Amino acid sequence: MIKQYFALCALCLMACLAFAQEKLSIQVIDERANPIVGVTVSIGNITQTTNTRGMTTFPKVTGASQTVKASYLGYETASQVIPAGQSTLNLILKPAMHQTGEVFVQSTRARENGPTTFSNISKEELRKTNLGQDIPFLLDQTPGVVVSSDAGAGIGYTSMRIRGSDNERINVTLNGIPLNDAESMGSFFVNLPDFASSVESIQVQRGIGTSTNGAGAFGASVNIQTDVLETQPYAELNNSYGSFNSWKNTVKVGSGLLKNKYAFNARLSRIATDGYVERASANMQSFYLDGGVYTQKHTLKATLFSGKQTTYQAWYGTPEPLLTGNREELPAYADAMEIFDETERQRLFNADRRYNFYTYDGQTDNYQQTHAHLQYSFTPNDKVSIQSALHYTRGAGYFEEFRADDRLSRYNLPNVIHGTDTISRTDLVRQRWLDNHFYGVTYAANYKVSNDLRFTVGGAYNEYIGDHFGEVIWARYASTGNLGDRYYFNDAKKTDFNIYGKADYRKDDWLLNADLQYRIINYRAEGPDQRAVYLDFRDNLHFFNPKFGTTYFINESANVYGSYAYASKEPVRKDYAENPLNEFPRPERMHNVELGYRLRESNFNLGVNAYAMLYKDQLIATGALNDVGGSIRQNVPDSYRAGVEFDGAWIISPQFEWRATAALSTNKIRNFVEYIAIYDADWNMAGQQVNTYDKTDIALSPSTVLSSDFTYRPMEPLALSLTSKYVSRMYLDNTSSLDRSIDPSFVNNLRALYTLSAWGLERVDLNLAVNNVLNTKFATNGYTWGSIDPSGTHNFYNFYFPQATINFLLGLNIRF
Structure with missing residues (x-):
C-alpha cells in the first residue's frame, strides 16, 4: 500500500508539467552583458540555477514585493x-574583489549538468533542520539515504547508508580534505558535534562519483564546504531544547571584512541529551575558528576546529523479544547474552524497547578530535586557479567498560593466591585506547582553456599513525598489575597517495568528461590486539580508477547523461583482524554505470537516473558485530546493486511546494556461502555447517526508500512542512531470511519555521520539529548471530537499534 501511494505521488509530480503558471523570468549577466551559467538564484525559500542563457524562471510574484538574490563563484552577490x-528581471553580477572560499571545493565536486548523479544541500536548507541532530539526519531527505541512531534520537553515535552502502564506503571530505578514519574508513560525526552550524553547503554524489581525496567512494561521497567569506560582521545565538532532555547551545560570531582584506569567524557549541534508549546519554562540546586573508587573486585561510564527546555506550542493541513481545524467548536470550545474575535477568525480563544492556556508570566512549587546516588559493586570472592545503588531525580517547568475573590471564596477569585459594578471575574495569595522528597535503590546479574546455589536476598525500592499547584501571583482585600497565599494544601506519586528472569539453549540445585517478596505499599493523591475538600484516596496493561520461543538452532546461566508472577500495582494519573465513582480505573492485535525465523548469525540477554497481570481492557484512559494535565482513566474489532513483520538486504556488524522492533497487550476492558454527556436548566447536545460495539479498540493503516533503506557507514568515520516509524490509544477514530481518517502516515528521526581522535584528527563527508524529515503533539498523547447539538446533539471536517514538525539538535562532 505504501509503495502504491508513493508511486502515485511520483506520477502526480511528473504530471504537473502539464500545468502552466504565470512566470517571472530572470536573466543573470556580467558587466559585458554575457550570460552566466549555473548562478544560484533564490526568492524566499525557492532556489534555482541559471541555464546556458543565464536564465531561470520562478512563479510570478503576486500580492507583495519580494527580494531576489543571485550568487556565483568569483562574483559579488x-x-x-x-x-x-513584475514578469522579467535582469541582474548584473560584478566581479568579486575577494575570493570567498568556494574555490576550495571546486576540484572535488561534480559540475552542474555534469555526468554524475548528485544532490546539493544549501546552507538555507540546513538552517531549517539543524536543531542539534548529527549531519546524517540532516541528509535524510536525499535519495536512497537510510539513517540510524544508537541512542534513538539522532544525537550521539549515528550512521547512514546510501544505496545500501554504509559509512565505510562513503567518502567524506571537508573542503577537499579527507575526514574518514584511515583505518576503519568510517566518518564519525559524533566527534564533530554541531559541525553543521559551520557548513555552507553539502554535495552528495551517489555511486563512485568524481575523483576525490581519501577513502574510496563505493556507495557515495559527501563533499562538505565550510562557511565562506561574509563581508559584514555578524553574531548568532542558536539554541534548542527537546525530548529526552536534549539541548543545543551555539554562539557564533564573524568579523566581516576588516581593512578590505581580513576576516575571522568563531563558533562555540554544546550538545547534550539523555537519549531515547536507557542511559544512552551524550555530552558533547566543540569549537570552530577560522581566519583568512582575502584578496582578488589570493586567499590564505587557517581553520581550527575540535570536538569532544562523552557518549554512554548503546551499541549492544535491544533483543528482538522486547520489540516483538515474545517474552517467552527472553530466557534463551539471557543465556546467549551470558546474563546469569538473577537481578540482571529480571531487569531484562521486565524491560521495554528502550533496554540497554550496560549499567556501569562509566560505560562511556570518550574521545577528542582536533583538526587544523591551512588552505591557500591563487587565481592569477579568469583561466587559472591553484589550491593547496596542509592538514593535521589529532585524535585521542578511550572507551571504558566493566567486566564481571573476567580471566586474569586475558590481561597478562598471574593468578592471585589468597590463603589456600587460587583466584583466576576477577571483576575489573578496563579502558581501550586510540591515540592517532593524521596529516598530509592536498593540491589542485584548474585551467579554463575556453568556455568549452577545462582541465583539472589534483591529488593528495596523507599519512596516518595510530596506536591501539588497553589498560586495566581497577580490579577487585589486582594481582601484580600497576596503574598504567598496558595489556595489549598494537601500532599501525598507513600512507595514501593519489593523483587525478579531469577534463571537461563542451561541443555544441554535448559535454564530455574524462577523469583518471591513480592511488597507492601502504598499510601495516603490528602487535597484540584486544583479543590477545598477535596482529601483524602489511598490505601494499596500487589502484587505477578511470571515469568517463557525457551529457547531451536536449534544450536549455533538460539534459540526459551517462557515465562509466571503475574503482578499487582497500579493506579496513577489522577485515584483516577478524576475518570470519580466516583469509587475508582482498581489495574490493567495482564497475559503476549511471544513466540519467534532468529537467529544470521555473516551477518544476526533476531528476531520474538508473544505475548499476557491479562488484568483485565486495566485503559484505555477515550480520554479526565485533565487541565494539563494528560489523564483521567477508569477501564475496560476485555481487551487485542496481536500481532507479527519482528526485523531484514542484512549486505548486508561492504557498505550496512539494519535494519527493524514490530509490528502487535490487541488491544481490551470487553464489553466497554461509558458514554456521557447530558445537558439541561440551560446547567446543566441532565443525561448520555450509549453506549455499544461488542468489540472495545483501544485508541491510532495502529495495525501496521513499521520501516526501510537503511545505505550506500560509504567510511569508511561516512555513509548515510534513516530511515522510518509507524504508522497505532489510535483512540482518545475507540469507534473505524473514526471521532475521527488520520490518518496513513509514515515519512522518512535522516542522514549523517562523522567520522575521524585527527590533534591529537581521533574522529571528523560531523552529519546531515534531518527529515521528504518528508514534511509529521502528528500527533501521540491527545485527544477528547464532550457531548450531549440541542438539542440532540452529539458534540465532536478533538485536535492533530502536528509534525514538514521538519526540520534539524546539529552536530559537537569533542573528544580529
Missing part, C-alpha cells in the same frame, strides 16, 4: 527587490 506583478 547581487540582490534586488521585485515589485508585485
Whole structure:
C-alpha cells in the first residue's frame, strides 16, 4: 500500500508539467552583458540555477514585493527587490574583489549538468533542520539515504547508508580534505558535534562519483564546504531544547571584512541529551575558528576546529523479544547474552524497547578530535586557479567498560593466591585506547582553456599513525598489575597517495568528461590486539580508477547523461583482524554505470537516473558485530546493486511546494556461502555447517526508500512542512531470511519555521520539529548471530537499534 501511494505521488509530480503558471523570468549577466551559467538564484525559500542563457524562471510574484538574490563563484552577490506583478528581471553580477572560499571545493565536486548523479544541500536548507541532530539526519531527505541512531534520537553515535552502502564506503571530505578514519574508513560525526552550524553547503554524489581525496567512494561521497567569506560582521545565538532532555547551545560570531582584506569567524557549541534508549546519554562540546586573508587573486585561510564527546555506550542493541513481545524467548536470550545474575535477568525480563544492556556508570566512549587546516588559493586570472592545503588531525580517547568475573590471564596477569585459594578471575574495569595522528597535503590546479574546455589536476598525500592499547584501571583482585600497565599494544601506519586528472569539453549540445585517478596505499599493523591475538600484516596496493561520461543538452532546461566508472577500495582494519573465513582480505573492485535525465523548469525540477554497481570481492557484512559494535565482513566474489532513483520538486504556488524522492533497487550476492558454527556436548566447536545460495539479498540493503516533503506557507514568515520516509524490509544477514530481518517502516515528521526581522535584528527563527508524529515503533539498523547447539538446533539471536517514538525539538535562532 505504501509503495502504491508513493508511486502515485511520483506520477502526480511528473504530471504537473502539464500545468502552466504565470512566470517571472530572470536573466543573470556580467558587466559585458554575457550570460552566466549555473548562478544560484533564490526568492524566499525557492532556489534555482541559471541555464546556458543565464536564465531561470520562478512563479510570478503576486500580492507583495519580494527580494531576489543571485550568487556565483568569483562574483559579488547581487540582490534586488521585485515589485508585485513584475514578469522579467535582469541582474548584473560584478566581479568579486575577494575570493570567498568556494574555490576550495571546486576540484572535488561534480559540475552542474555534469555526468554524475548528485544532490546539493544549501546552507538555507540546513538552517531549517539543524536543531542539534548529527549531519546524517540532516541528509535524510536525499535519495536512497537510510539513517540510524544508537541512542534513538539522532544525537550521539549515528550512521547512514546510501544505496545500501554504509559509512565505510562513503567518502567524506571537508573542503577537499579527507575526514574518514584511515583505518576503519568510517566518518564519525559524533566527534564533530554541531559541525553543521559551520557548513555552507553539502554535495552528495551517489555511486563512485568524481575523483576525490581519501577513502574510496563505493556507495557515495559527501563533499562538505565550510562557511565562506561574509563581508559584514555578524553574531548568532542558536539554541534548542527537546525530548529526552536534549539541548543545543551555539554562539557564533564573524568579523566581516576588516581593512578590505581580513576576516575571522568563531563558533562555540554544546550538545547534550539523555537519549531515547536507557542511559544512552551524550555530552558533547566543540569549537570552530577560522581566519583568512582575502584578496582578488589570493586567499590564505587557517581553520581550527575540535570536538569532544562523552557518549554512554548503546551499541549492544535491544533483543528482538522486547520489540516483538515474545517474552517467552527472553530466557534463551539471557543465556546467549551470558546474563546469569538473577537481578540482571529480571531487569531484562521486565524491560521495554528502550533496554540497554550496560549499567556501569562509566560505560562511556570518550574521545577528542582536533583538526587544523591551512588552505591557500591563487587565481592569477579568469583561466587559472591553484589550491593547496596542509592538514593535521589529532585524535585521542578511550572507551571504558566493566567486566564481571573476567580471566586474569586475558590481561597478562598471574593468578592471585589468597590463603589456600587460587583466584583466576576477577571483576575489573578496563579502558581501550586510540591515540592517532593524521596529516598530509592536498593540491589542485584548474585551467579554463575556453568556455568549452577545462582541465583539472589534483591529488593528495596523507599519512596516518595510530596506536591501539588497553589498560586495566581497577580490579577487585589486582594481582601484580600497576596503574598504567598496558595489556595489549598494537601500532599501525598507513600512507595514501593519489593523483587525478579531469577534463571537461563542451561541443555544441554535448559535454564530455574524462577523469583518471591513480592511488597507492601502504598499510601495516603490528602487535597484540584486544583479543590477545598477535596482529601483524602489511598490505601494499596500487589502484587505477578511470571515469568517463557525457551529457547531451536536449534544450536549455533538460539534459540526459551517462557515465562509466571503475574503482578499487582497500579493506579496513577489522577485515584483516577478524576475518570470519580466516583469509587475508582482498581489495574490493567495482564497475559503476549511471544513466540519467534532468529537467529544470521555473516551477518544476526533476531528476531520474538508473544505475548499476557491479562488484568483485565486495566485503559484505555477515550480520554479526565485533565487541565494539563494528560489523564483521567477508569477501564475496560476485555481487551487485542496481536500481532507479527519482528526485523531484514542484512549486505548486508561492504557498505550496512539494519535494519527493524514490530509490528502487535490487541488491544481490551470487553464489553466497554461509558458514554456521557447530558445537558439541561440551560446547567446543566441532565443525561448520555450509549453506549455499544461488542468489540472495545483501544485508541491510532495502529495495525501496521513499521520501516526501510537503511545505505550506500560509504567510511569508511561516512555513509548515510534513516530511515522510518509507524504508522497505532489510535483512540482518545475507540469507534473505524473514526471521532475521527488520520490518518496513513509514515515519512522518512535522516542522514549523517562523522567520522575521524585527527590533534591529537581521533574522529571528523560531523552529519546531515534531518527529515521528504518528508514534511509529521502528528500527533501521540491527545485527544477528547464532550457531548450531549440541542438539542440532540452529539458534540465532536478533538485536535492533530502536528509534525514538514521538519526540520534539524546539529552536530559537537569533542573528544580529
